[in-house]
Amino acid sequence: MPTRRQLLKIGAALGFGGLLPLSLPRASRVSASLRVAQTPLPGAEIPQFVEPLPTFAGARVSGPYFRVHMVEFQQRVLPACLYARLRPPFNAGTYVWGYQVDGRSPHYPGYTVEARQGIPTMVTYVNALPLAHQSKLLPLLTVDQTIHWADPLGQMGSTVPFVGAFPTVVHLHGGEVPSAFDGAPEAWFTPDGRHGKGYCTARPTAPNAAVYWYPNRQPATTLWFHDHTLGVTRLTLFAGLEAFYLIRDAHDTGRPDNPLGLPAGAQEIELMIQDRQFDTHGQLLFPDGTPPNNPTGLNGTPPNPSIHPYWIPEFFGDVIVVNGKAWPYLNVQPRRYRFRFVNAANARFFQMRLVDAQTREPGPIFWQIGTDGGLLDRPVKLNDPGDPAAPRLFLAPGERADVIIDFAPYAGRTLLLVNSAPAPFPDGDPPDPATTGRIMQIRVSWPLVKPDTTYNPASGLPLRGRFKRPSAIVRLTDPQRGVLAAGVRLAVRRQLVLVEVEGPRGPVEVLVNNTKWGGVREGSNEPVLGAQLDRQGQGVYLTELPRVGATELWEIANLTEDAHPIHIHLVQFQLLNRQALDVEGYRARYDSLFPGGTYNGLRPDGSWGPVHYPEGVFIPGYGPPLPYSQPNADGALGGNPDLTPYLCGPLLPPDPGEEGWKDTIKMYPGQVTRLVVRWAPIATPVNGVRPGQNLYPFDPTTGPGYVWHCHILDHEDNEMMRPYLPVP
Secondary structure, three states: OOOHHHHHHHHHHHOOOOOOOOOOOOOOOEEOOOOOEEOEEOHHHOOOOOOEOOOOOOOOEEOOEEEEEEEEEEEOOOOHHHHOOOOOOHHHOEEEEEEEEOOOOOEOOEEEEEEEOOOOEEEEEEEOOOOOOOOOOHHHOOOOOOOOOOOOOOOOOOOOOOOOOOOEOEEEEOOOOOHHHOOOOOOOEOOOOOEOOOOOOOOOOOOOEEEEEEOOOOOOEEEEEEEOOOOOHHHHHHHOOEEEEEEEOOOOOOOOOOOOOOOOHHHEEEEEEEEEOEEOOOOEOOOOOEOOOOOOOOOOOOOOOOOOOOOOOOOOOOEEEEOOEEOOEEEOOOOEEEEEEEEOOOOOOEEEEEEEOOOOOEOOOEEEEEEOOEEEEEEEEEOOOOOOOOOOEEEOOOOEEEEEEEOHHHOOOEEEEEEOOOEOOOOOEOOOOOOOOEEEEEEOOOOOOOOOOOOOHHHOOOOOOOOOOOOOOOOOEEOOOOEEOOOOOOOEEEEEEEEEEEEOOEEEEEEEOOEOOOOEOOOOOOEOOOOEEOOOOOOOEEOOOOEOOOEEEEEEEEOOOOOEEEEEOOOOEEEEEEEEEOHHHHHHHHHHOOOOEEEEEEOOOOOEEEEEEOOOOOOOOOOOOOOOOOOOOOOOEOOOOOOHHHEEEEEEOOOOOOOOOEOEEEEOOOEEEEEEEEOOOOOOOOOOOOOOOOOOOOOOOOOOOEEEEEOOHHHHHOOOEEEEOOEO
16 A cells, blocks of 8 residues: 555656746646535746735734634735736635625735733624625635535535535634634635534624633734634635734733833734635635646645545645735845744645845854744854754644744845745655745845844843843743653543544544544444543544543654644643654554454455454554443543553753743654643642643633644544543
């Protein structure tokens, strides 16, 4: 059976691959829908660095109440010269879905929201997407109804693409919010007023809307909000439903006179980085393998169309888009700037540095001052020009980084932000240096208007010091040694696994702890061993039931070929360490524990149906082989054999830039990644909470619950996500 890497290379060999002039016809045509045929526009044909980066300084949205409409509109994502060659309506731009925030013009990504710590925000989200017969974009986005999804029309299992009012729901990524307003995957609502079973609203509103309440108690940090509808996030985020959400506090105010001395105003810039693919009409193209069934060279075709006719394992585009603009440029002064990075790609990792655009000599140092959950105690030095082996800014989908770059030594020079991460990561193909290896251009072309008196991270001063900050990060771990911090007491230890289910031609799905969304064994009505039916009326079986206020150790073994960015809702956690695992030895022991039986699975002909598994053979979707709540020899819950006999090598402390609070973390293949997770606000002292004690300004044990999942959107959509609920 070919591996995923081999299949991707086969697809690349068969694809169009050529850098054809835009004016020439193409022999191969690739459809992104049964309804609309599309011809790919190679990314190499798109002019680069001819359009300015859209920025949001001076136009951010703030206040305790605002409305966000989800709408379809046209935006010039590509350079204007390409649209000028097209006939109406395509000459007006690319059809996208985006957030229209508080009456501003709609934009992809939406205008940034600024919230103030301690001042709650009430947001009315309105699904105003056009109905299917009115939408220009929906015909290009094929919903695979054979995977578990929102399914507003009750068509689950159909091989016909969805045509109906499209469901959406909004998740504030990284937010400490009640589960009713977390954007649960089944809390969706449609333009015509249909609701998922997890739908919630803080107050009565229109049927096509929901009102969410965010307490905003967290310290200053970079959050973002995006669609989270069950089974279609790879399509809704690809379409444009995402935006930044910045929390400000008394120290990081966002004003030029902020007590930390951080760059502000026009010198604070959000960077939402994604990859996309386009057709020759300048429209988004999300390959689904429908006739004529030619691979694109990027993603190939669905590997197992008899099971999932349109789903592909990961989407990789050949055009890099920043803030809704393909390969933009940014003019800056020779001074310090603050950049708020988010990797909002479907599956692509970004490993970034700046180089001189002409000579390719190393550019300026990056000083990372913050992670997903807020500011670090001290800046972390990345991309040191004097050290070729220095760590780079490295973000998986869903991760954020707060970075200061000093352009003072680079006056008059043009710099290129480049990417060196393979796709898939870590063993995929390297990025094309002419396309996916480039992100944007920075021109240090503007004169310095006034002396730069902002905080200089190269000074050696911590972010708290003369630039006052109330306190250091509460440390649950000692990041230098990769061990628990003094005084931390663990209530529960869990050992969980990430596994991939392979079909005749490649992946069928990837699962967390071999358990599907509903917690029911594949092809039966039986819950996985040790699961408990939820008490919130969602009809799912839960395995992760942490006590509010408790601190737990999650050890997650990645038995797959890919790195997976795992995201846990509600909490910020700290990375303890990583350690190599003898995957072959562990997998032999793991597989041997399965009891055998008849369950749905892959038949020899590639179809999906009842299969008899002998004892000692892995059963996809069965759940862990042992009862979840029965501790193993390591004293860990999870239903899996103990990891200790199969661990190899030393403990690997967090990488630079991973030492703060995180809600999304990279889990590399062949490793165990250990997280210290606490269900309490991040400012709570180590001994300031006990299991069963709730310090949130809301009750997290109520509502539809939370989820944890892979943030590769194609994986998340196809069962690599599990619900969980804190308990009293």
